[in-house]
Every structure is written in structure tokens, then in C-alpha cells.
Amino acid sequence: MSKSPSTRPLAVLVGVQLPGVSDTEHAADLAELGRLVHTLGYEVAATVTQRRDGVAAGTVLGTGKLKELAQLTGGSGTVSSGAQVRKSKARERWEAEEEAPGEEAPGVEASEEEAPEEDPETDPAAEAGEVQATARPTVVVVDHELSPSQLSNLERATGAQVLDRTGVIVDIFHRHARSREARMQVEIARLNYLAPRMRESTGSRERQQGRGSGDSAVELDRRKIRDRLAELREGLVAIQQDQDNRRYARRDQLRVALVGYTNAGKSSLMRALTGSEVLVADQLFATLDTTVRALQPETRPRVLVSDTVGFIQKLPHDLVASFRSTLDEALEASLLLYVVDASDPTWEAQLEVTRSVLREIGAQSVPSRLLFNKADRLSAEEREALLQKHPEALVLSAHSPDDVAALRQAVMEFFERSMVDADLVIPYARQGRISEVYENARVISEAFDENGRRLKVRALPAAIARLTHAFGT
Template sequence: METKPPIPLAVLVGIQTPDVDDIAHEASLAELGRLVKTLGYAVVGTVSQKREGTGAALLLGSGKLAELAALTGGTGVVTSMAPPPKSKARQRFEGAAEGAAPAEADPDAARRPEFVIVDHELSPSQIRNLERATGAQVLDRTGVIVEIFHRHANTREARLQVEMARLKYVAPRLRETSGGGGRQQGPGAGESTLALDRRKIRDRLAELKTQLDAVQRDGDQRRSARRDQLRVALVGYTNAGKSSLMRALTGSQVLVEDKLFATLDTTVRILQPETRPRILVSDTVGFIKQLPHDLVASFRSTLAEALEASLLLFVVDASDPTYESQLEVTRGVLREIGADTVPSRLVLNKMDRLDPAARAALRDKHPDAIMLSAHTPADVSALRDTLIAFFEAEMVEDTLVLPYAKQGLIGEIYESARVLSEDHDETGRVLKVRALPAAITRLKRSLAAR
């Protein structure tokens, strides 16, 4: 019988700076714990310290570093990477010890945490120092998020985007091996191993960019074809319930999991029951505090769904005590890509988890918000009516004349507009329609083209 490998163990490390209060600090560490759980690791301890900043070479003070090292089995001091010189007496002693019976392994030491996860972005030197002091592999918050994205990317576009972000993260953190990093022989002779690895990363990034540009051109063409359609984009913090709401609104079998970053690929579906004209709903990648800039940049096409939408629904987990800071993170990322000018509505989700007093307090604080549970059909139906009413307010009525020689365009008209009445005269079909002004302009241009 094949045995499963043991679950990796991890210790969380957090630094509370003067500008962060206790509630925000605890919430950030709890979120980091969920990120680590998403990676498949088990959190077995937490070390936290109040400091003026995160720029110290070892991040932690000596006392907290010793506490962390006790958990991981490290020395608590930064040892040299070079092997220590040995005296002749030491060499003779170690030679004699080789014939002795090996000491029994400490079973507790075998299950000491293999990872130290830090709730901040670390410099390469900070990572190296912490690893030498703790004897464990060190990952910062950015590294954890990049690794989760790497594991969850499904489409070709997402995989290319994540690999680029991952290489950009890894490149400055490459280091020489403890053996000294000798020179290469053959092609690239004269380069150190480190320089060769960095050159390979640069070449791979150029190759990935070429592939991604081709994929994104196809995506841009698909979005361009939907430009005059009614589009709603669900945006918000990761695990706010966007995919559950997407499934409820469209009847699609999109992935719904209670974990961070379950959705990385944009999904576009038709609002159900279907309307005329159709309303498209897109589910986008979730945001998170300190989302690495390279990931924001690389997911340009995913975020373009929000930029080009007719309406943004800011989906918020109302049961989370830090929902306001999460909402600000979402708005900040959208400002970064220029989507803050798109019309939007606030959706307070997971209201079924709150008691009446908490619901009343939220209603007073956000009187214009849409309050619902994605698992309550009546709430979802009310949201659908709200979306239809929003687009109805933007529509105008007009008359289109479809020549008999262009009857092939009838499908496009019915897809882009609601046909209120239909008549015939000597020139063709006379259609009274209701649609967005841009859609009517495009249809008239198609009808007038020779």
C-alpha cells in the first residue's frame, strides 16, 4: 500500500508596525494561515513581534529569533555558508566516530516545521539570514501567493502569466551554491552558475512574453466582439463568494471552493433566465492584500474584463470583520488599472451568516448596498432584477430597417436589442427596438454597409 507523504509543517511570522492595529495584525496573520493551508501545509505555530519596521537584517529581535529557532530546530544565529575549517585533531576525532554506532534519531526533530512563512515581503538577504538561523526554508507572503497561483492556473493564458510572475520573483533570489559556484564549460564558458541561471530566466521570460502576446491578441479580439453587449463583472477579495454568485446568476458549473484563489481564469456566462439583449456575467480573479505587482501586471487580460464592463459588482464577504479593508484593496487594484470610473454597486454577500443586529448595522452603514446570500434564490432573483433595471435605464428606443437583401443580420439584431414590434414595407423589415445607444449605432452601421 502506497503511503502518503507527511503534510509539511510551517510556522507563521508576523511583524506589527506602529501603523497597524491589533485587529488588522491578527486578521493578516489569520489570512496568511489560510494561504498556507491552501498550499497544503499545516500551521503549527506563530511568532509575532512589534517593531518599528521590517527592514532589519534578521527581521526579528534576538529573543523572538531564538523562540522561532527553538520551533524549527535552528541555531538562532546566522552561521557562515562556508564549511568551517577543521583542525587535525577534529579530523582524527570525526574519523574515529565514523565506526561508532549511529545515534537514534529524535522522532520529534523529524517533524519539526520545514517552513517559516513571513507575513511581509522579504529581501533576498533577509530570506538567506532567516534560513541560516532557523534551518528551515523561508517563504515571504509574495512567494506564497505566487506559488498558489502557479498551482491553480488552468488555462494556457493563466499558466503563461503565472510563470512570468514566478520567474520575476525567483530571479533576484537566486544564489550561488554552497560549493562556490564554479565556471561553466562549453557554451557560455566563463559564466558562473548564477549568471547562467539568470540568463536562462531572461531568455525564458522573453519567450513567455511572445507566447502571451499572441494569446492575449486572441482574447482582445473576443472582448472586442462583446464590446457593445451588456456586461457585468464580479470583482472583489478572494473567497468573497464571487464564484458562488456567478453560479447562482448564470446556472454555470464554475468552480466553487472554500479556499483562497480557487478562481484564476476569467469565466464569462449568460445571465439566466436569458434576457434580450443578453447580459453577460464575468467572474474575475480575486484580490488580496499585498497582491504582487507582477501578478497584477501579468493578469492584464483578466482584469480587462473589469475595465471593459458596463457594471462592476463589488462582492464583499459581509461576515468578515475586516471586509472594509478588503473592499479598499479591491478598489485600489482597480484604480491601478483605470477601472475606477466604471459604474459599480456594492454587494454585501454571506448575509445569512449574520444576526439581525449585525444586518441592521450594515444596512445603516451602506444604505445603497445590495444585501444578499448567494445561496438564497430569492436574493439572487432580486439581484437579477436590479441588473436588468440598471441596463433598462441606459437603453433607448429606435427604428431599424432591415433590407430584404440583408436578412442574414436578423440574428445579430435580436441578440443585440429587444425587438418591440416588427412590420414590413417595400424596403424590408421595419423593427422597433430597444437597446443601448452604442449597440443601435453599430447595428445601423451594419445595415448601411454595402
């Protein structure tokens, strides 16, 4: 059960506006980070931003902004070179999963022993009664990928747990993965992210006795991670071979893949087009597992529709690589439907992200159609402006039966343009295989003579060639 806003742990967002990034783009990035943080289970309490020529090498922010951030979290605002290095969150999470591998990753709320000491006499916010000690943000989320040293320095300066954008996305993927394949893919990305961020804690065992003597605890932990990664990759190869076999069996069928930015409404369209009970939720990365269903009402030949994982700006490369087999559904589709949330003011940037990822996997040459979804949230003028800019696009709402019917018709017309007519003769001795014809072609007419059943069919050239070979006609 999700927490209410009043009981969610608090987080502070941190962003650096670099040269070349407009105010609108910077605000959109932080708004999206806020949605990611909310999806992970936090309430955004404050945002700290700074214009800089580059991200500060040690602490991301400059000295003044770092102190401002520390005031919110109760930290010192400085990074003392002699400060005791705490055990990293990455290592804590790894050790917790080693002890309880079947449980969900621990939450990110700070424990009592890690909570910073409060000093009401020197805290202006506390003096004013505006911030209670128990209401301080316990997490700092940075809209950039952090190096291990930056993460450590920020934790020491703020007294709070620090996450970067990549870490947030990886954790969301970890929580939302359902199928065995998706869980393995996410764990690979997650371990690749955690391994370099593990730090040795002072006061813990520095050396291991017996086998592996001379290795520090963190080195042994990293070795465990390498072994686990090898095990996961081996298991994933077997699953992907099975997926490849399934895709090969569907190679001559008409296949449509829904692709687009996360939360663009792909799953809602999937449900509307196929009648399948796929998960529909107003949150980022609600769908990680590829679902394949037949277009409804069923057509002849049958059309398969697949719903794919959504994309996002700064999507970690490890996740793109881990989900490569899932994205192959887009690579091998006959038609890609680019789903865009037309009500989002940054839809153009989101569309470019989608195209960029598809270019990365080599799917840019697959025929495509642009869909502007959530049109029920647009004014008539806004809909007209979209069509003027993209006259080839469809502007629709997944909740409108008429719009969904128009999309279904557009999909069928696309395939019709590639179909050809042919005559088939099915010998009476092979009537038991007649279902193959109806699965792969549309039967226009049929008749019977002494040689068997004569069919006039319409299908893709590859399907016609296969049927002709199968029945020897």
C-alpha cells in the first residue's frame, strides 16, 4: 500500500544548470526528477539549484549552495578531510541483500544511528519553528550522475543519504520488475551501478583470514558481485534464447510495437487495442515487461501488438544494454507506433529521446507512425497546431473508442499496402492444416473441385511464399 504524502520520507532535489541549458529545460528536468523521486516513495520538500559552468568536481555545488543544502538536512555543509568515512549505502544494500536475498531492497530512510545531531541553537529554521527535527529531509537526490567521491563528500556535508538520477531510476526498475527476465536484467544494471560505489567502512574488518587473505572486505564484496553478474548473464542467455525462438516463430506475422517515453500512455493504448488486462498506472516505468497480444477484434491475417519499456532522458546505458532483448521487439516489428504525450510541454524532447534510443539499437529504419496521445487534455487550437506541424500524425486519446478504432484502421491500411493476392489449392488430404492459411492470410473467396479446396487469399509476400511451399501449389 502506498504511503500518504504526510508519511513519506522527505527529499531535497539538487540540480546544476549548465551553459546551453535553458530555464525551461532545466525546470523540466527537475520536474521529471521530482516525479521519479515520488515514484520511488518520497515527498519533495525543497529544491536547490545553481548556475555553473560545470558540476563541481568534489561536491557538485559551490560552497555557498552546499551550506544552503546542509541547512535543510542538518549537516555541517563542509567536507572535513579527517572525517570518519561511514559505510556506503551501496555496500549496506549489498550486504542486506546477501543476508535476505528474497526480500525487497531496504528503504532509503536514514536509520536512527545515522541521523544527524540537531542543534536548535545554531539552526535558524529550528529557531523559527519552521522545521522540526523529525521533519528534516533525509535524502538528497542529485539530477546528475555522481562519482563515488562526489557521493561520499555530499553525504558527509549534508548528513543525509545521497542518490543520483541513475540510482533513482535503477531502484525504480528494481521495484517494478515482475518477470524473471526483467528481474535479472535489472539486477545486472543494479550491481554494475553499486559495485564502484562500495566503500570500506572504518572500524570494520580490514583483512579477511583464511582463503583470500590480504583482500579487504570491499574487495571480497566486489568479487561476489562479479560472480553474481556472471551467473545472471549466463541465466539471461538461456532466457533470451527462448525469447528468440518465440520471436522466430512469429517472424512472418504482422507485428506492431508501441514505443515512447515513459508514462506516454503506451499501456493504455495496448489495453484499448487488444483488450488485454495490462497494468495501467500514472507513474514512471509502470511497465518493464514486454507484453504481446493480438489486435482485437482479431484480423486475418492476425496482427500482434507489443508494449515495450518506456524511455527517459539520461537513461543509464547499463539499463539500455540489459533490456536489449526486450527492445528487440521494436527492432523486429513490422511497424513502430511512436506514442507521445501531447499534453506534456516537453514532448518534442521526449520524442527525440525515443528516437535516440531506437537509433542506438538500430531500429531507426523500421517503418513508423507518430501518435499524439492524451488529446483529451488538449484544446482544439492545440490539436490543430500539432497536425499542422506533423500532418502525417494521428492525434488521439486512448480513452476514446472512436480514436482507437481510427488507429486500428490506420494500422490495417498500412499492412494492406504491402499485401498481394494469390490463389491456393489445398488438397483434401491436407485439410487438417487449413488453419495455417487463416492464421497468415485473409481468405477472399473459396471453392471446391476434384483437386481440393481453392482459395483466393491476400497476405504479405513472405506469407504467400511460405503457404505456397507448404501446400505445393
